[in-house]
Amino acid sequence: MGRGGRGVRAVSDTSIEITFMYRGVRCRERITLKPTATNLKKAEQHKAAIEHAISIGTFDYSVTFPRSARAAKFAPEASRETITGFLTRWLASKEKHIASSTFDGYRKLVTLRLIPALGDTMLVDLKRKSVRDWLDTLEVSNKTLSNIQSCLRSALNDATEEELIELNPLAGWTYSRKAAPPKEDDVDPFSPEEQEAVLGALSGQTRNMMQFALWTGLRTSELVALDWGDIDWLREEVTVSRAMTQASRGKAETTKTAAGRRSVKLLRPAMEALKAQKACTFLADAEVFQNPRTLERWAGDGPIRKTMWVPAMKKAGVRYRRPYQTRHTYASMMLSAGEHPMWVAKQMGHTDWTMIARVYGRWMPSADQNAGSKAESLWDRVDNSLSHAETFDKTQTKQDG
Numbered sequence: 001m002g003r004g005g006r007g008v009r010a011v012s013d014t015s016i017e018i019t020f021m022y023r024g025v026r027c028r029e030r031i032t033l034k035p036t037a038t039n040l041k042k043a044e045q046h047k048a049a050i051e052h053a054i055s056i057g058t059f060d061y062s063v064t065f066p067r068s069a070r071a072a073k074f075a076p077e078a079s080r081e082t083i084t085g086f087l088t089r090w091l092a093s094k095e096k097h098i099a100s101s102t103f104d105g106y107r108k109l110v111t112l113r114l115i116p117a118l119g120d121t122m123l124v125d126l127k128r129k130s131v132r133d134w135l136d137t138l139e140v141s142n143k144t145l146s147n148i149q150s151c152l153r154s155a156l157n158d159a160t161e162e163e164l165i166e167l168n169p170l171a172g173w174t175y176s177r178k179a180a181p182p183k184e185d186d187v188d189p190f191s192p193e194e195q196e197a198v199l200g201a202l203s204g205q206t207r208n209m210m211q212f213a214l215w216t217g218l219r220t221s222e223l224v225a226l227d228w229g230d231i232d233w234l235r236e237e238v239t240v241s242r243a244m245t246q247a248s249r250g251k252a253e254t255t256k257t258a259a260g261r262r263s264v265k266l267l268r269p270a271m272e273a274l275k276a277q278k279a280c281t282f283l284a285d286a287e288v289f290q291n292p293r294t295l296e297r298w299a300g301d302g303p304i305r306k307t308m309w310v311p312a313m314k315k316a317g318v319r320y321r322r323p324y325q326t327r328h329t330y331a332s333m334m335l336s337a338g339e340h341p342m343w344v345a346k347q348m349g350h351t352d353w354t355m356i357a358r359v360y361g362r363w364m365p366s367a368d369q370n371a372g373s374k375a376e377s378l379w380d381r382v383d384n385s386l387s388h389a390e391t392f393d394k395t396q397t398k399q400d401g
Contacts, residue, residue: 008044010035014032015033018047021054023124082122083118083120086155086159088110090159091107106151110151114151118130123159123165135149145175146176153170187360188325190321201312201313205277205292209223209289210312211270212270213327214329215266215330216238218264219327221243226238226288226289227288237264237265239262240263274288291303327348331359341357
């Protein structure tokens with residue numbers, strides 16, 4: 001800290017450094033004075049005067065330290081920027097550089113959460129405690145809390161790069177609550193009977209699309225972005241490399257993760273759906289599935305729910321679940337049939353099978369009474385071979401003797 005912990009210390013034969021806190025930032029400035037005992041005492045008095053000016057709101061950094069690199073950052077026009085002003089500017093700068101779905105998520109968090117709660121706070125005055133106290137009042141899930149903090153943390157990282165603040169108050173810190181037990185109905189697949197009823201309530205393109213969804217596990221955003229050029233008829237595979245959400249405004253975008261870009265094996269019911277769909281859209285050589293009302297590509301899961309999914313659920317007499325449950329249905333069907341979890345993970349676009357085991361573990365067949373018998377049989381063959389070799393060696397040794 002310096003002289004007796006007073007925030008003053010000699011740093012060379014001709015200068016003294018003083019340390020003080022201003023707008024939540026620890027500042028160090030040098031004074032050109034020979035560090036004699038008398039001058040060190042003067043530096044202490046100068047530091048005390050600075051701290052007094054800060055406490056009563058009259059301190060002007062650029063006047064006190066006109067040659068300091070920090071003076072511009074603490075200029076009145078910079079220090080007056082509020083969270084509202086900064087986040088509005090930051091959000092606009094992000095629109096061209098991130099996926100539409102990510103930007104839409106940030107936009108909602110900034111306009112509906114961050115600005116109403118923190119907007120009047122000066123950017124340089126934002127403290128971790130004020131963020132924590134606010135988050136503690138929200139009745140939302142840990143996932144939502146994480147999303148809010150991720151957005152704000154990213155914005156504050158950019159603020160530090162612009163040298164608007166010295167440190168990101170959220171760096172290396174995350175607020176969360178004790179997680180509630182997961183809901184049992186988060187994964188709610190359709191039974192074979194329900195699948196049959198739903199498909200029976202549909203016809204033409206909508207039936208083809210739902211059968212394809214049930215037997216590929218594609219996300220709705222991936223499903224509507226498919227083009228006929230993505231289908232490999234010889235290998236019986238579909239290449240998934242794009243997704244289209246309502247936030248992307250009709251424009252397909254590259255999937256967010258490398259694992260999401262994948263080749264999915266087309267099982268027989270999926271191939272049958274594609275062959276039936278050929279009569280509808282194949283000659284146009286563009287999108288695979290269309291909204292039958294507009295004869296154009298679906299704009300996202302919203303129109304699918306409103307114009308096709310909800311009426312089909314009612315007509316089939318099946319308890320309502322969102323369209324995303326077709327993906328859960330695919331996973332549960334594959335695992336119940338005994339397919340390897342790693343294969344299922346790759347089909348669905350996950351990097352490993354730990355998520356599959358965690359989410360869909362109850363559909364994995366449990367070990368039966370004969371579990372391990374294959375390994376035992378393999379060992380018996382190896383053991384018999386070893387015993388045969390030992391007997392041969394002993395016989396050969398006797399003959400040689």
